[in-house]
Amino acid sequence: MEKPLTQHIKPNEPPMSLNEYEKVGGYKAMQRALKELQPKDVLKIISDSNLRGRGGAGFPTGMKWSFVPMGDNAPKEKYLVCNADEMEPGTFKDRLLLEGNPHQLIEGMIIAAFAIQANKGYIFLRWAYKTAAELILKSIAEAYNAGYLGKNILGTSYSFDLYLHTSVGRYMCGEETGLLNALEGKRATPRAKPPFPQVSGLFGKPTIVNNVETLSFVPHIVNNGAEWFKKLSLTGEGGTKIYGVSGKVKNPNTWELPLGTTMREIIFEHAGGMRDGLKLKGILPGGASTDFLTEEHLDVNMDFTSVGKVGSRLGTGTLIILDDKTCPVGMLHNLEHFFAQESCGWCTPCRDGLPWVEKILLSIEEGDGRMEDLDLLAYHSKELGPGRTFCALAPGAVEPLQSSLKYFREDYEMHIKNKRCPWR
Amino acid sequence: MLKTEEQKELEEELKLVPYKKAATIEALKVVQKHRGWVSDEGIKDIAEFLEITPDEVDGVATFYNMVFRREVGRHVILLCDSVSCYILGYRKIQEEINKKLKINFGETTSDGRFTMLPIPCLGTCDHAPALMIDNDLHRDLDSDKIDSILEAYK
Numbered sequence: 245m246e247k248p249l250t251q252h253i254k255p256n257e258p259p260m261s262l263n264e265y266e267k268v269g270g271y272k273a274m275q276r277a278l279k280e281l282q283p284k285d286v287l288k289i290i291s292d293s294n295l296r297g298r299g300g301a302g303f304p305t306g307m308k309w310s311f312v313p314m315g316d317n318a319p320k321e322k323y324l325v326c327n328a329d330e331m332e333p334g335t336f337k338d339r340l341l342l343e344g345n346p347h348q349l350i351e352g353m354i355i356a357a358f359a360i361q362a363n364k365g366y367i368f369l370r371w372a373y374k375t376a377a378e379l380i381l382k383s384i385a386e387a388y389n390a391g392y393l394g395k396n397i398l399g400t401s402y403s404f405d406l407y408l409h410t411s412v413g414r415y416m417c418g419e420e421t422g423l424l425n426a427l428e429g430k431r432a433t434p435r436a437k438p439p440f441p442q443v444s445g446l447f448g449k450p451t452i453v454n455n456v457e458t459l460s461f462v463p464h465i466v467n468n469g470a471e472w473f474k475k476l477s478l479t480g481e482g483g484t485k486i487y488g489v490s491g492k493v494k495n496p497n498t499w500e501l502p503l504g505t506t507m508r509e510i511i512f513e514h515a516g517g518m519r520d521g522l523k524l525k526g527i528l529p530g531g532a533s534t535d536f537l538t539e540e541h542l543d544v545n546m547d548f549t550s551v552g553k554v555g556s557r558l559g560t561g562t563l564i565i566l567d568d569k570t571c572p573v574g575m576l577h578n579l580e581h582f583f584a585q586e587s588c589g590w591c592t593p594c595r596d597g598l599p600w601v602e603k604i605l606l607s608i609e610e611g612d613g614r615m616e617d618l619d620l621l622a623y624h625s626k627e628l629g630p631g632r633t634f635c636a637l638a639p640g641a642v643e644p645l646q647s648s649l650k651y652f653r654e655d656y657e658m659h660i661k662n663k664r665c666p667w668r
Numbered sequence: 669m670l671k672t673e674e675q676k677e678l679e680e681e682l683k684l685v686p687y688k689k690a691a692t693i694e695a696l697k698v699v700q701k702h703r704g705w706v707s708d709e710g711i712k713d714i715a716e717f718l719e720i721t722p723d724e725v726d727g728v729a730t731f732y733n734m735v736f737r738r739e740v741g742r743h744v745i746l747l748c749d750s751v752s753c754y755i756l757g758y759r760k761i762q763e764e765i766n767k768k769l770k771i772n773f774g775e776t777t778s779d780g781r782f783t784m785l786p787i788p789c790l791g792t793c794d795h796a797p798a799l800m801i802d803n804d805l806h807r808d809l810d811s812d813k814i815d816s817i818l819e820a821y822k
Contacts, residue, residue, distance in 0.1 A: 330791050331788070331789065374805075407684060412693055412732040412733075412735050413732050413733040414731065414733060429685070429689060429690040429728065430728060432732075447686055489794070491755050492756070496793070496796075532750070564755075564793070565755075575751065575754065578749070578750070578754040579751055581749075
């Protein structure tokens with residue numbers, strides 16, 4: 245089984261230096277792109293590969309790049325931003341790539357920036373990733389010394405400068421336009437779209453924001469071609485995926501597996517199944533902002549389409565497992581506390597609705613709930629859903645809520661009828 | 669006024685941004701690095717240097733949870749209270765710290781040694797529960813480990 249992203253990552257060992265990375269074929273794709281290919285050729289390879297964004301939304305990467313104005317009349321300043329904020333609770337997959345092989349990401353960024361003809365790039369890094377920050381700075385310095393970053397890379401007319409920006413917190417920074425506001429030194433509130441960042445992004449210039457995992461694929465696709473990439477997956481969507489599992493399983497961790505691997509294989513083979521004495525009760529397949537799935541969905545392939553068909557999202561591909569000894573209402577209260585706290589306050593439904601949801605869940609958890617509260621939670625699931633807010637925070641927040649009302653209704657009702665939490 | 673050292677660091681940042689205001693977050697980071705937190709005076713110092721109003725600086729400062737607008741202890745304990753750490757029992761860790769240090773979230777020990785804050789996810793969910801003190805990540809916590817972890821921070 246091919247594992248392009250993690251083939252050179254060894255657990256508990258420092259990542260490869262630039263020299264070591266070059267010895268295993270590193271920066272060859274970048275050399276080929278800059279010397280032999282035109283930006284439109286790179287775009288075509290990526291578009292043909294059907295690579296879809298690995299940050300959570302799954303937007304086709306080639307299509308995103310294709311919206312950037314190109315040619316003599318395009319703005320001279322453009323930006324490429326790597327979203328390495330990874331603030332989604334339960335998500336720890338980009339950390340593996342950032343700490344394990346920063347040169348792979350930098351090479352991917354140079355190629356991506358060349359494809360859209362951006363001359364400046366940022367890695368927007370979550371503040372907590374201190375080790376990654378050190379490694380990225382070291383790797384960027386090595387790349388400058390080798391002449392892979394800076395002016396006239398490899399003697400070509402193309403120049404690209406790359407900077408590391410470490411964040412100062414807040415979930416909103418993971419949202420594309422919130423991230424751009426943060427990079428501009430402002431509050432990370434979302435921006436109205438259109439205009440889309442590809443046309444008017446950072447400092448009003450065309451900007452592409454891509455996830456770490458997405459950009460790390462780019463050198464491999466340029467090296468091996470679109471057809472090779474498509475064949476990596478079990479289903480039609482192309483590529484491998486860094487999956488992760490957290491919760492009370494025997495072996496929580498991350499693994500690079502073919503896209504479309506079933507949840508059963510990920511949870512029971514790779515994560516070793518549930519800890520002794522525990523049963524699986526629910527699954528958040530792709531981070532805190534995805535709909536719950538249950539045991540009946542274990543044979544669903546973990547790709548964008550298949551998870552979508554059963555009413556959830558692949559999201560970040562990091563599964564959070566709810567066991568039968570953990571209270572689902574308590575877990576929901578924890579999740580909605582997070583979303584209420586992280587709401588930026590920009591729009592009313594999110595700013596007012598999420599704290600309300602949090603309070604209702606707390607009262608149910610504490611044994612003070614009423615049956616009508618369940619209708620109120622269902623009402624919020626709809627009113628905070630897609631199309632009513634500037635960004636995806638509130639719609640994401642109600643995904644676990646609406647699905648918990650469907651799958652754990654009896655548990656809610658037991659709290660209300662017995663006036664206490666049955667798990668306490 | 670910003671200290672000479674702070675000014676020097678900020679001058680470097682200004683080279684990378686198209687206009688001064690865009691360095692607001694970097695300025696807050698610099699001041700916090702040197703002073704431990706960002707006081708009202710720190711806000712005014714930054715505003716003066718970037719030629720914007722103190723309110724503009726404070727609007728940014730109060731948005732971000734890793735900018736401390738209140739004085740913190742010498743060491744800040746950031747205990748993850750997000751979903752994976754909830755399932756793995758962060759509350760027991762919180763209780764243990766509370767028992768040892770007599771502080772809860774948002775509080776500082778009377779000797780100014782520790783402040784404890786909740787933090788939404790440290791991105792190490794496969795090793796939950798987890799906390800961070802200063803720049804050090806501590807993972808796979810259980811109550812028994814807390815004593816020896818705290819011991820290292822004077």
